[in-house]
Structures are given as C-alpha cells and as structure tokens.
Amino acid sequence: MNSGKMGAAGLDQEIGYNPILTATVKNEQGVRDVGTLSEYSLQGSVKDEFVEDVKNRLRGLCDNVECEPFIDHEISYSLQSSSGNAVTMRVSRSLAQSKMPWQLKYVGALETGKNKSCLMRNQVTVGCSENVTSFLTELGFRADTEFLSKGYLYRKGRIKVVLSKLCKMKEPGQHQEQNLLPLTKSHLVEVSVTTLTGGEDPGPDLKHFAEMLKPQVKLTKVDHREIQSHTRPNF
Amino acid sequence: MGVTVVFQWELVDGQTHQQAIQELHGRINNTGAVQEGKFYYESKFYQASDSATTRDFYTLKTSEYPVTVFARVDDSTKDKNSCIQCDSPMESLLVKLREFFTPKRTFEIRGTRFKLADFWIRPGIVTSSGSNKCVTIEIEYTPSYFADDCWPLFSELGSYILNRQIDDKPPTLMENNKQFNPGMMVQQYVEIFSRKATTQANFQQPMKQEQIQAYNTQM
Structure with missing residues (x-):
C-alpha cells in the first residue's frame, strides 16, 4: 500500500461532521443556539388534606395513562461575578429512577409581563454524568439550596402537570423518608408547556386547563420575587 | 470504548506536520491496519473572567461520540475526576455563562482512523x-x-508506530488498576493542548537502528 498517497488524500477530504453546525443554527444576526427552550407555566398550591381531590380531578382531566410518581433531588448553585452579577444553575437527579442521568439546568429570569397570560422563563437542560456537582464546585460555583420534590406527573397532550410536595433534608444528602421535613403544609401544583424559544405562545391552552381545575386549585402567574420580598410566615 | 492512550509525535529536524502524518500512516499501514473512515475532535478553552474565584476549563467534542460534550477543569491534578460528560445542548448552556467564562482558543484534530484487530489508531494534526x-x-x-x-x-x-521506546508503565492516571473512563482520554488531550510548544521535551530518545531492526523481525 502507498501510505503517502493515502495519507494526503485522507487529510484533504472533508469529514462531513461538524458538531457546531449540529448544535447551532446560523441566522443573519449570528449564531443562535437551539438548545434554549421556553417554559410557560402557571402555579398554585393545595392544602395537604385536599390533595386526593386534586388527584381525582387530574385523573379525569389528563391523558388516560397512569400518573408517574417521582422523587427528585435538586441542588441550586450560584456564581457571582466581581461586578455583582450572578448566575444560578440547578442540578437535579431522580431518586425514583437511579439509572437516569443527572440534569444540569439553567433557568433564566422570570418574565411576568402584563401582556403575558402566564409565566415565561428560558431554560436549557442538559443530561450529564453524576460528577457534575464536583465539576461546578471546581469551577467556582457555590451550593445554595437543596430540596427534595416528591409527587406525581400527569400529562395532557403537551401540557405537563406536576403535583409535588417540597421537602428539605435534616442532613445534606440524606434523603430517606425519616430524614425529610416538609417545607409547607401544602402541595405545589404547576402546569407547564415547554416550547422552542420564539415559538407560538401556549398561554391560552394553559389558561383553559387552569379554568378546568377550579375550584380545587387556583393556578395563577406567581411572581416569586414578590413573595421573596414580603415576609410571609409559614410559607 | 476501551483503554485509550494519546501520544504526541516528536518531529525530527525539518519535518513538517504533513510529512510526519504521512510517515505515521506508512508505519500504521505496515502493521496491517486498515483505514476505516475519518475522525474529528474539537476542543474549546474557556477562560474565567475572574481568575480569583473561578477556574478555566476545556470542552471536547468528538466524532466518535457525536451527541456528547466532555468538559474538564484546567487542572494538572490527575487523580481528580472532574471531567463531566454532557449531552450536546451543553454548548447552549455555556452561551448563558459567557459573562463568567469566555471561549478563548479552539483546538481541532482531524485525521484518518485505522483499525487493527481490536485496536483503533487515530493519528491527527492538532x-x-x-x-x-x-x-x-x-x-x-x-x-x-x-x-x-x-x-x-x-x-x-x-x-x-512512534518509532521510540514508550514507557513500560501506563500513564499515571490509569495506573493501579484504575478502570478506564472517557474522562481519562479527555485529560490526555487537555494536557497536550495546554502544553506549551517549547516544552516538547520529556520524550525519550527514538529507537536505535538495531532496536528497530530487531522489532521488525519480531513483527
């Protein structure tokens, strides 16, 4: 075999693989990333003693499949620049399905404009290996909060409905039942649709679904920044 | 995937990278390996804007694992398992962190992939x-x-293939029966990328002529 010829020919040929092109789409304004999705949501809560009513209601409203129980462990990490700007990343993993990859999630600022019918925030979710926590710590991120979300997932078409109880752990990393402390006396109810950024607004669909859940749950645009700025006991 | 070791070819005086790769192809062909397509690696070096509190890191994408992105902190500690494997949207996530980490340099490796029984051999130019x-x-x-x-x-x-005696022990990061993981491959590439051109030392001497002849007769 003539190695010289083969080598020269091999290097001149185009490989036909370019991960940058597969990961991004170029437009006139430059490179636009396609990994960013927009999550539209409405949120509400229900007292623990009325959860069964909500479950029954959701069973009737949602797709005719069994709801999916889940237990997710979530840790949020933040990084602050010298100019005072901060970025928050969330790391979550499923405790119910231990073989699922961990997730690294960026969640953008909440948009609650008056002309919007529901909450909107940009997000990028990436599946990753389990050492993501040590990677973030090495990079300079600091762990902020840690909690456990335990509940059920329902679906109606593209609408995702989450009925969950938020708990904190008595000791970090100890997520056994006896080490969990409920954060509130109520369950969180969240209906959401995730679409490509810039796509059609699914707000009317969510509003319609929220109407059907009344009066058991009142789903609204909850601006967390307002809640954080007001001291509310037992919240 | 199995154990993967990355070596750096030492250029002899006056040899260009193209000549080196042609010589390598010749040597690989002589072993009986057959050409099986192309390969491609792309690595980006992200520099931390505030070096006091944050660290630089590298990402690596490869045609061998097209929907995976590897990321590793620029750290010379070999025992640390700080290489993560992510899905390809990681690139979009890093765009969001541009204020803290900016891509400074891109390294690429392209070449032809060879197969010899259970071995894959990938010579390429960085x-x-x-x-x-x-x-x-x-x-x-x-x-x-x-x-x-x-x-x-x-x-x-x-x-x-390298025309020189290589170490009689595996690289330090794989020693002591450590199970191979893709992070070890990434670390080897990151070490090569971060190595300055002037420090191409630490290579052992090429084989002497009689050693090569003895080796060829064994083959």
Whole structure:
C-alpha cells in the first residue's frame, strides 16, 4: 500500500461532521443556539388534606395513562461575578429512577409581563454524568439550596402537570423518608408547556386547563420575587 | 470504548506536520491496519473572567461520540475526576455563562482512523487558529478497561508506530488498576493542548537502528 498517497488524500477530504453546525443554527444576526427552550407555566398550591381531590380531578382531566410518581433531588448553585452579577444553575437527579442521568439546568429570569397570560422563563437542560456537582464546585460555583420534590406527573397532550410536595433534608444528602421535613403544609401544583424559544405562545391552552381545575386549585402567574420580598410566615 | 492512550509525535529536524502524518500512516499501514473512515475532535478553552474565584476549563467534542460534550477543569491534578460528560445542548448552556467564562482558543484534530484487530489508531494534526501545533496518535484497545492488563500490547504497538521506546508503565492516571473512563482520554488531550510548544521535551530518545531492526523481525 502507498501510505503517502493515502495519507494526503485522507487529510484533504472533508469529514462531513461538524458538531457546531449540529448544535447551532446560523441566522443573519449570528449564531443562535437551539438548545434554549421556553417554559410557560402557571402555579398554585393545595392544602395537604385536599390533595386526593386534586388527584381525582387530574385523573379525569389528563391523558388516560397512569400518573408517574417521582422523587427528585435538586441542588441550586450560584456564581457571582466581581461586578455583582450572578448566575444560578440547578442540578437535579431522580431518586425514583437511579439509572437516569443527572440534569444540569439553567433557568433564566422570570418574565411576568402584563401582556403575558402566564409565566415565561428560558431554560436549557442538559443530561450529564453524576460528577457534575464536583465539576461546578471546581469551577467556582457555590451550593445554595437543596430540596427534595416528591409527587406525581400527569400529562395532557403537551401540557405537563406536576403535583409535588417540597421537602428539605435534616442532613445534606440524606434523603430517606425519616430524614425529610416538609417545607409547607401544602402541595405545589404547576402546569407547564415547554416550547422552542420564539415559538407560538401556549398561554391560552394553559389558561383553559387552569379554568378546568377550579375550584380545587387556583393556578395563577406567581411572581416569586414578590413573595421573596414580603415576609410571609409559614410559607 | 476501551483503554485509550494519546501520544504526541516528536518531529525530527525539518519535518513538517504533513510529512510526519504521512510517515505515521506508512508505519500504521505496515502493521496491517486498515483505514476505516475519518475522525474529528474539537476542543474549546474557556477562560474565567475572574481568575480569583473561578477556574478555566476545556470542552471536547468528538466524532466518535457525536451527541456528547466532555468538559474538564484546567487542572494538572490527575487523580481528580472532574471531567463531566454532557449531552450536546451543553454548548447552549455555556452561551448563558459567557459573562463568567469566555471561549478563548479552539483546538481541532482531524485525521484518518485505522483499525487493527481490536485496536483503533487515530493519528491527527492538532491545529489552533489555523496553524498546526503538533501531531498526536491515539491508540484505543477496545476489549479492556484496565491499562495495567493490556500495557504490553500498547507498548509493542506504540513503540513500533512512534518509532521510540514508550514507557513500560501506563500513564499515571490509569495506573493501579484504575478502570478506564472517557474522562481519562479527555485529560490526555487537555494536557497536550495546554502544553506549551517549547516544552516538547520529556520524550525519550527514538529507537536505535538495531532496536528497530530487531522489532521488525519480531513483527
């Protein structure tokens, strides 16, 4: 075999693989990333003693499949620049399905404009290996909060409905039942649709679904920044 | 995936990178390996804007794992397992962190992939900003996850291809029966990328002529 010829020919040929092109789409304004999705949501809560009513209601409203129980462990990490700007990343993993990859999630600022019918925030979710926590710590991120979300997932078409109880752990990393402390006396109810950024607004669909859940749950645009700025006991 | 070791080819006086790769192709062909397509690696170096509180890191994408992005902190500590494997949207996530980490340099490796029984051999030229930096040879032995077990095979094949005696022990990060993981491959590439051109030392001397002849007769 003539190695010289083969080598020269091999290097001149185009490989036909370019991960940058597969990961991004170029437009006139430059490179636009396609990994960013927009999550539209409405949120509400229900007292623990009325959860069964909500479950029954959701069973009737949602797709005719069994709801999916889940237990997710979530840790949020933040990084602050010298100019005072901060970025928050969330790391979550499923405790119910231990073989699922961990997730690294960026969640953008909440948009609650008056002309919007529901909450909107940009997000990028990436599946990753389990050492993501040590990677973030090495990079300079600091762990902020840690909690456990335990509940059920329902679906109606593209609408995702989450009925969950938020708990904190008595000791970090100890997520056994006896080490969990409920954060509130109520369950969180969240209906959401995730679409490509810039796509059609699914707000009317969510509003319609929220109407059907009344009066058991009142789903609204909850601006967390307002809640954080007001001291509310037992919240 | 099996044990993968990345070597750097030492250019002899006056040899260009293209000539080196042609010589390597010749040597690999002589072992009986057959050409099986192309390969491509792309690595980006992200520099931390505030070096006091944050660290630089590298990402690596490869045609061998097209929907995966590897990321590793720029750290010389070899025992640390700080290489993560992510899905391809990681690129979009890093765009969101541009204020804290900015992509400074891109390294690429392109080349032809060879197969020899259970071995994959990937010789390629490392380029950065349009200029050739060095020549690497990646050797992968697919049936094994433990470098200690298969190092005699690496030693034999690597010595012939590289035309020099290679270490009689696996690289430090794979020693002591450590199970191979893709992070080890990433670390080897990151070490090569971060190595300055002036520190191409620490290579052992090329084989003497009589050693090569003895080796060829064994083959």
